[in-house]
Structure formats: C-alpha cells, structure tokens
Amino acid sequence: MDTLSVWRGTAAPTGYAMVNGDVTADVLVIGGGITGVTLADLLAEQHTANKPKVVLLEAGEIGCGSTGNSTGNLYETLSTGMRELVSRWNTDVARQVANERRGAVAFIEERARLLGDVGFRRCPLVQWADQALADAMRKEFEALAAAGCAVERATSVPSPLPPAQGEVLVLPGQAQFQPQAYVAALARRAAEAGAAIHEHSRVIALDLKARRAVTATGSVTAKEIVIATHTPLGMHLVQTEMPVHREYAIAFEWPADAGPGPGAFWWQGSEHLSVRTMQANGRDYLVCVGQEHKVGIHNAKASLLALEMLAKKYVGERPVAWRWSAQNYRGADGLPYIGRDAEDCFIATGFATDGLTWGTVAARLIAAELLGHKSAFAELVRPNRLSPVKGARRIVEESVTVVKQLVKDYLTHRQNEELASLQPGDSAIVNAEGETFAAYRAPDGELFAVSNVCTHMGCKVHWNSVETSWDCPCHGSRFRPDGTVIEGPAIHALKRRHAPPLGS
Structure with missing residues (x-):
C-alpha cells in the first residue's frame, strides 16, 4: 500500500548529497525534521566571529519522518489536554508551556514570511466531545483559561463535522501550514547560510x-552532538519512560466550498477524529487523523480501515487520495525532554502528537544554550529532571508493556508457519532448520528473511501490513523487510538470514 503523506506528495523534492569522507564540525545535528532543520537554521544565521560550523545528517530525505507525516497544525495547547498538564503539575507550569508554544508558533510565522509559500495561515482550534465527555470539556476550558489562553465557548461546529452534543471550545489565533514545504524551505535557508546538510546519510x-558519528560513506566528528531523531538513537534513560504510538491519517480531494473552512477541528467522542482542510497545487483536500495505537501490537490495516469508515460516516463515500501514519513518543509527566542528557549530548523527544510546535521550541532552546544563553524554560524540560510522582503511572505502564512483550514473545511462537507456505505479499515468523526468523515474501516472489530480534534491546519485532515493516513494540524501532532501519532508537539493521526461494 502506498503510504506517502499528502504533505510529502505535494511538496517540491529536496536533493542534498550524502556526506563523503571524514568531516569535522562544531555542532553535528542528527535528524532532518523540524527540530534539526530549525536548529541548523538558527545556528547558521549567526553573524558573529565564532559562528559555529554546523553539519546535519538525515537518514532519508528532509522531512521524511514525523514532520512530513504530521497534521500540519500549530497550537499553544496540548493534544492530550491542558487539564492533564495542570493536574500533573500546576497552572504556573501550564502557563509557561502555553507561552513557550505560543512563541514557537509566532517564530514559525516569522520564518514563513521569509520562506515564501509554505501554506501558513492563522486559524482557530476547535474542540468538542460527545455527552460522555462533557465534564472533561468543562475542565479543559478552565485549564486553558488558567494557562492564559484566550479560549472561548461556542455551541456548534461547521458541517460536515460530527455534530456537537455539548460545549464547544474555540481557541483563536492558532495556525496551520504545509509542514513538508516549510521544513524543505527552511533547510534551503540554512544551507545558504552555511550549514552543511546531507541526506541519505544514516548514522x-x-x-x-x-x-563521532559514522555513516556508510563518511563520518562527522563534532564538539557538540544534537540527536534530533524524535527518539534519541542508541540507549538513553528517557526511552524507559516513553510510550510509543502510531496514529493514522487520510486525505480526500474535497471541494473548497464544502466546509469546514480554515481551522483545526478536534472531536473527542467514542473515537477521536482530527480534521482540517489544505490546498496544494491547485487542489483542495480534507485531512482526517485518528486511530492512535501502541506500536507493534495493533493491526495497522484494521486501524486505517476504521479511520476511513469513521471519516466517511460524515464526509460521505468518496475515494481516499492519500494514506499515511506517524509515530509519537510521550513524556512520562506530560512534558517533553529537551536539552543535554546524561550522555552529554543534546536530545529532543517526548513530544506526543504536538511535535511541530514542540520541535520548534526544542530547536530554540538548544540553540540558545549552544550560543551561551540558556533559557529559564529549559530547566523545566531538561532530560534528567526527576518527577517520579508526576510520571510514575506512565513509567510503570511503559515498563510493564516492555516486560510483557519480552516475556510473551520469547515464550510463545507467533505466526509459526512453514517457509514454503509463505505466498507473495505474506509475512510471518517462521522456523526453518531449527532457526526462527521474520520473513516476508514480496509481490514479485523475492523472499526477505531477517532476525526477528530488535537490535536495540532484544524485543521481538511484529509485522506492519500497512507500511510493510517490522516494528518493535518495546521502544518503537522500525525496520524494512530487508532489515535496514526505518527509524530508531535502533542503529543497527536486523541481521539477514539465508532462506530458500519460493517452492523449494
């Protein structure tokens, strides 16, 4: 199944060369999403005598990870609800978060003016729920107001959205843009200012x-390393605290006059649905997002189908033009992890589904510290903060999930099939000659057989039928059928296994 997002499919391509040979730098940025590219731009634009030399390494293409597979929504609140942040922390922290995120949206707006047409527009964020969550909406209004957000009440939402059965919250002055177009244009700006950007340069x-970071074609040695890969590569303590989820998205071609108009629309009913419109290349689209599930232990195809059915219930039967999904990592206490960690490198993770805004916040905080001006907000989100009470439940839940998967998969045989029965398009955990491995038969008959043990911490991988990948349920590493890494924290590929051809 083609899972290219509407953002990546309608934006101009990038074309940066792979890193070649041994390179030195003042700052190495690993990851070409909104966090890494914004940081590279901020550092490269410096006009001081000690302007840092910046090198950015992207494993695929600029924006190909969570940035180019996001919703394109920008807002000062949090997708999990400001009420949850207030309950975990207090109204002062909520106010700081709203201020920092509001400033990040304003920063993106300023950059958008310099970059040309990246689809930036100011618009409201609208939230509503079914009757069962009426009390939650009331508490959310109070939390937003306490955090200093200019929240308003309404009684209805525009067609064709799910009808409101209670209170509707409206947060004016939020924003939307084309995230892939933005990050690609920002990368060009950073490169023009002197940053060395390299694509297809996986660490x-x-x-x-x-x-020192090594790629297949070279290496980079730097005074400072920033791991801006959504979850840090390798082993980091924060990974034990962060649940990992995938959320699904579709886009329909949609008449511009059919509603609902500019805005981010969040419905929290028996199921969650986020809706927005967008325009690209002379066409209009309706983007629908929902069905968030734990990585590696859900049926991806069923999740995507459920989203399509829910969306079509309100927009009618029409063909889906684009399908995709994105991964997110949640901080245990409701806040992200941004700054220098115990390994003495900078990380930026735990953004939940608020990564476009948090990624911009992270880049600004890290840039300030690298340039000698550490922000007061940086202390609140530092990776090594200790908040056991605020994050205890989530840390325990995540640890239990990891242990369950380790025990379950090592004591049971999943999809225990014979290799000879594997047909084109099928995948399974198979046994052959006393060895167990993950196998996938491509539509053309080619067989890919790899170790079924994740190279990060040894969990067993599970098949993702939508994106044709082996996904790890413990910390979210994902691998192609040939074993190469799609996204970390794993650095090393799954080991290839020898397997006989079809019919042997």
Missing part, C-alpha cells in the same frame, strides 16, 4: 565519548 555507529 550506523555513534560514539558519544569520541563525539
């Missing part, structure tokens, strides 16, 4: 003590 070895 295959990372020595944080030596400050």
Whole structure:
C-alpha cells in the first residue's frame, strides 16, 4: 500500500548529497525534521566571529519522518489536554508551556514570511466531545483559561463535522501550514547560510565519548552532538519512560466550498477524529487523523480501515487520495525532554502528537544554550529532571508493556508457519532448520528473511501490513523487510538470514 503523506506528495523534492569522507564540525545535528532543520537554521544565521560550523545528517530525505507525516497544525495547547498538564503539575507550569508554544508558533510565522509559500495561515482550534465527555470539556476550558489562553465557548461546529452534543471550545489565533514545504524551505535557508546538510546519510555507529558519528560513506566528528531523531538513537534513560504510538491519517480531494473552512477541528467522542482542510497545487483536500495505537501490537490495516469508515460516516463515500501514519513518543509527566542528557549530548523527544510546535521550541532552546544563553524554560524540560510522582503511572505502564512483550514473545511462537507456505505479499515468523526468523515474501516472489530480534534491546519485532515493516513494540524501532532501519532508537539493521526461494 502506498503510504506517502499528502504533505510529502505535494511538496517540491529536496536533493542534498550524502556526506563523503571524514568531516569535522562544531555542532553535528542528527535528524532532518523540524527540530534539526530549525536548529541548523538558527545556528547558521549567526553573524558573529565564532559562528559555529554546523553539519546535519538525515537518514532519508528532509522531512521524511514525523514532520512530513504530521497534521500540519500549530497550537499553544496540548493534544492530550491542558487539564492533564495542570493536574500533573500546576497552572504556573501550564502557563509557561502555553507561552513557550505560543512563541514557537509566532517564530514559525516569522520564518514563513521569509520562506515564501509554505501554506501558513492563522486559524482557530476547535474542540468538542460527545455527552460522555462533557465534564472533561468543562475542565479543559478552565485549564486553558488558567494557562492564559484566550479560549472561548461556542455551541456548534461547521458541517460536515460530527455534530456537537455539548460545549464547544474555540481557541483563536492558532495556525496551520504545509509542514513538508516549510521544513524543505527552511533547510534551503540554512544551507545558504552555511550549514552543511546531507541526506541519505544514516548514522550506523555513534560514539558519544569520541563525539563521532559514522555513516556508510563518511563520518562527522563534532564538539557538540544534537540527536534530533524524535527518539534519541542508541540507549538513553528517557526511552524507559516513553510510550510509543502510531496514529493514522487520510486525505480526500474535497471541494473548497464544502466546509469546514480554515481551522483545526478536534472531536473527542467514542473515537477521536482530527480534521482540517489544505490546498496544494491547485487542489483542495480534507485531512482526517485518528486511530492512535501502541506500536507493534495493533493491526495497522484494521486501524486505517476504521479511520476511513469513521471519516466517511460524515464526509460521505468518496475515494481516499492519500494514506499515511506517524509515530509519537510521550513524556512520562506530560512534558517533553529537551536539552543535554546524561550522555552529554543534546536530545529532543517526548513530544506526543504536538511535535511541530514542540520541535520548534526544542530547536530554540538548544540553540540558545549552544550560543551561551540558556533559557529559564529549559530547566523545566531538561532530560534528567526527576518527577517520579508526576510520571510514575506512565513509567510503570511503559515498563510493564516492555516486560510483557519480552516475556510473551520469547515464550510463545507467533505466526509459526512453514517457509514454503509463505505466498507473495505474506509475512510471518517462521522456523526453518531449527532457526526462527521474520520473513516476508514480496509481490514479485523475492523472499526477505531477517532476525526477528530488535537490535536495540532484544524485543521481538511484529509485522506492519500497512507500511510493510517490522516494528518493535518495546521502544518503537522500525525496520524494512530487508532489515535496514526505518527509524530508531535502533542503529543497527536486523541481521539477514539465508532462506530458500519460493517452492523449494
């Protein structure tokens, strides 16, 4: 199934060369999403005598990860609800968060003016729920107001959205843009200012003590390393605290006059649905997002189908033009992890589904610290903060999930099929000659057989039928059928296994 997002499919391509040979830098940025590219731009635009030399390594293409597979919504609140943040922390922290995120949206607006047409527009964020969540909406209004957000009440939502059965919350002055177009244009700006940007330069070895990252075609040694890969590569303590989820999205071609108009529309009913419109290349689209599930232990195809059925219940039967999904990692206490960690490198993770805004916040905080101006907000989100009470439940839940998957998969045989029965398009955990491995038969008959043990921490991988990948349920690493890494924290590929051809 083609899972290219509407953002990546309608934006101009990028074309940066792979890193070649051994390179030195003041700052190495690993990851070409909104966090890494914004940071590279901020550092490269400096006009001081000690302007840092910046190198950015992207494993695929700029924006190909969570940035180019997001919703394109920008807002000062949080998708999990400001009420949850207030309950975990207090109204002062909620106010700081709203202020920092509001400033990040304003920063994106300023950059958008410099970059040309990246689809930026100011619009409201509208939230409503079914009757069962009426009390939650009331508490959300109170939390938003306490955080200093200019929240308003309404009684209805525009067609064709699910009808409101209670209170409707409206947060004016939020924003939307074309995230892929934005990050690609920002990368060009950073490169023009002197940052060295390299695509198709996956890090295959990372020595944080030596400050050296190795790729298939070269290496970079730097004074400072920033891991802006959504979850940090390799082993980091924060990974034990973060649940990992995938959320699904579809886009229909949609008449511009059919509603609902500019805005981010969040419905919280028996199921969650996020809706927005967008325009690209002379066409209009309706983007619908929902069905968030734990990575590796859900049926991806069923999730995507459920989203399509829910969306079509309100927009009618029409063909889906684009289908995709994105991964997110949640901080245990409701806040992200941004700053220098115990490994003495900078990380930026735990953004939940608020990554476009949090990624911009992270880049600004890290840039300030690298340039000698550490922000007060940086102390609140530092990776090594200790908040056991605020994050205890989520840390325990995540640890239990990891242990369950380790025990379950090592004591049971999943999809225990014979290799000879594997037909084109099928996948399974198979046994052959006393060995167990993950196998996938491509539509053309080619067989891919790899170790079914994740190279990060040894969990067993599970098949994702939508994106044709092996996904790890413990910390979210994902691998192609040939074993190569799609996204970390794993750095090393799944080991290839020898397998006989079809019919042998």
